[in-house]
Amino acid sequence: MKMLHTLLISTLMGTSALMAQLPSVSSVKPAAVAEKWQTRTAYVRFFSTTPVEDIEAVNNQVSSILDPLKGEFAFQVPIKGFVFEKALMQEHFNENYLESGKHPNATFTGKIVDFDPSKLTGTGKIKWVLRGKMSIHGQEKEMDIPIELTPKANKGVIEAKFKVVPEDFGIKIPSAVRNKIAKDIEVSVKADYAG
Amino acid sequence: MRFRYALLLGLWAGSIGAIHAQDDLLGMLNEGTPAPEKEPVTAIFKGTKIINGQSPELPAPGVMQFMILHRFGAFSDDFFYNFFGLDNAEIRLSLEYAPVHWLSVGVGRSSFQKTYDGFAKYRLMRQSTGSKGFPLSIVGYSTANVQTLRWQDGQPHNESERWTYSHQLVLARKFSDRFSLAVTPTLVHFNVVERADDPNDVLAIGLGGRFKLNQRVSFNAEYFPQLNPAQYGPEGQRETYQNSLSLGFDIETGGHVFQLFFTNSRGLNDPSWIARTPGEWGQGDVYFGFNISRVFTLKPPVLPGE
Numbered sequence: 001m002k003m004l005h006t007l008l009i010s011t012l013m014g015t016s017a018l019m020a021q022l023p024s025v026s027s028v029k030p031a032a033v034a035e036k037w038q039t040r041t042a043y044v045r046f047f048s049t050t051p052v053e054d055i056e057a058v059n060n061q062v063s064s065i066l067d068p069l070k071g072e073f074a075f076q077v078p079i080k081g082f083v084f085e086k087a088l089m090q091e092h093f094n095e096n097y098l099e100s101g102k103h104p105n106a107t108f109t110g111k112i113v114d115f116d117p118s119k120l121t122g123t124g125k126i127k128w129v130l131r132g133k134m135s136i137h138g139q140e141k142e143m144d145i146p147i148e149l150t151p152k153a154n155k156g157v158i159e160a161k162f163k164v165v166p167e168d169f170g171i172k173i174p175s176a177v178r179n180k181i182a183k184d185i186e187v188s189v190k191a192d193y194a195g
Numbered sequence: 196m197r198f199r200y201a202l203l204l205g206l207w208a209g210s211i212g213a214i215h216a217q218d219d220l221l222g223m224l225n226e227g228t229p230a231p232e233k234e235p236v237t238a239i240f241k242g243t244k245i246i247n248g249q250s251p252e253l254p255a256p257g258v259m260q261f262m263i264l265h266r267f268g269a270f271s272d273d274f275f276y277n278f279f280g281l282d283n284a285e286i287r288l289s290l291e292y293a294p295v296h297w298l299s300v301g302v303g304r305s306s307f308q309k310t311y312d313g314f315a316k317y318r319l320m321r322q323s324t325g326s327k328g329f330p331l332s333i334v335g336y337s338t339a340n341v342q343t344l345r346w347q348d349g350q351p352h353n354e355s356e357r358w359t360y361s362h363q364l365v366l367a368r369k370f371s372d373r374f375s376l377a378v379t380p381t382l383v384h385f386n387v388v389e390r391a392d393d394p395n396d397v398l399a400i401g402l403g404g405r406f407k408l409n410q411r412v413s414f415n416a417e418y419f420p421q422l423n424p425a426q427y428g429p430e431g432q433r434e435t436y437q438n439s440l441s442l443g444f445d446i447e448t449g450g451h452v453f454q455l456f457f458t459n460s461r462g463l464n465d466p467s468w469i470a471r472t473p474g475e476w477g478q479g480d481v482y483f484g485f486n487i488s489r490v491f492t493l494k495p496p497v498l499p500g501e
Binding site: 038064065072073074083085091101102107172176 | 225238255257447
């Protein structure tokens with residue numbers, strides 16, 4: 001009974017907090033909602049380099065959506081879409097490291113820091129920071145990723161380069177291959193919403 | 196009480212509309228993405244062999260695979276005198292290449308009876324998920340083997356006497372990330388047998404499975420019961436040929452799969468381990484063995500561009 005009360009009260013509080021936000025959410029004009037930038041062919045490449053071995057994989061099946069009014073964004077990376085030069089490596093990557101059967105997608109969702117939609121109407125490159133939740137291998141981490149946005153055809157192209165540490169996402173590298181896989185993996189992203 | 200639940204439900208329903216906006220964006224991405232109609236199931240087994248028998252796996256297209264199979268002498272055969280079976284070990288080397296995703300061809304050489312073999316493995320169906328998926332992988336595997344011992348008996352011989360063949364159909368399914376099973380109907384053909392009432396064609400139904408213990412180690416087991424085993428040994432004596440039974444582990448390291456196991460079969464080319472296994476587990480005729488595979492990417496896939 002006590003539990004029910006607690007549950008009820010906490011839900012009430014949570015809901016009222018959400019309800020307070022409701023008007024602002026519903027006040028967005030339907031026309032503006034339709035203008036979200038979207039792509040299904042964004043490109044993600046990662047690169048691991050050690051003195052022993054360089055490993056590269058690319059994925060051009062990445063989807064992304066960006067709200068040009070609020071600066072909110074989402075990326076979804078299908079893990080099985082990464083292509084390696086060595087087929088066995090690709091299999092190990094899916095089976096043993098990223099466990100893509102259990103965790104088929106990596107995602108990154110959040111909001112652009114200090115977003116100003118009026119800047120999007122210019123022509124020059126804009127430097128912004130994506131702040132959000134990165135989820136890889138079923139584990140989440142808050143990350144800030146600096147990007148460069150180039151306006152193009154009323155939309156734009158986002159490019160970014162950053163580093164990911166596999167251990168942060170519970171991806172264990174066995175000691176036998178530790179000298180072949182870098183501690184931090186270089187990731188580059190290109191999402192062309194106008195393309 | 197009932198009122199409280201109703202209130203709870205009502206509030207909960209009211210809050211649905213206010214799901215966090217960013218999750219909403221992710222939802223919108225997923226909405227537009229149709230579920231793939233057919234997605235192949237990968238790594239049903241880790242290697243191209245379960246132990247002695249074939250798994251449904253082929254090397255990736257453009258990949259050449261080199262394999263070393265090794266069986267030490269039996270525990271029952273003067274094990275320490277033979278330095279842990281090392282002195283009387285059997286070995287097979289093989290090299291194969293997969294020009295396309297559904298075919299692999301190769302050659303091998305086994306020390307037992309100085310046997311050369313050629314083989315082809317071809318994928319007929321692939322286990323896949325999705326609305327147009329298929330529940331099984333079906334792979335054919337055929338070998339032609341020729342032993343090249345010098346004739347010792349001073350009798351005239353026909354060279355065709357040296358040849359043996361095997362044909363298999365591997366029916367396999369990955370039931371979960373950890374557990375896979377293969378059933379392998381097998382036909383072994385001997386051009387010549389010891390006695391006229393021995394069968395030239397031996398039928399067997401192989402069973403093989405793997406259970407993953409962790410990310411890099413799996414336990415594998417394999418049993419090949421024969422339906423009509425031969426009755427006579429190489430000198431024409433009565434012989435009770437056994438069914439091959441092997442138990443062991445797959446250990447994955449970076450570039451190769453390492454298999455360690457115990458088996459009662461000493462022969463390494465298919466007809467000899469499937470239909471000519473005299474060794475009995477109960478008598479200590481157990482051979483420790485390993486398989487090592489190493490792959491070489493001859494034709495790397497084209498990485499997608501931006």
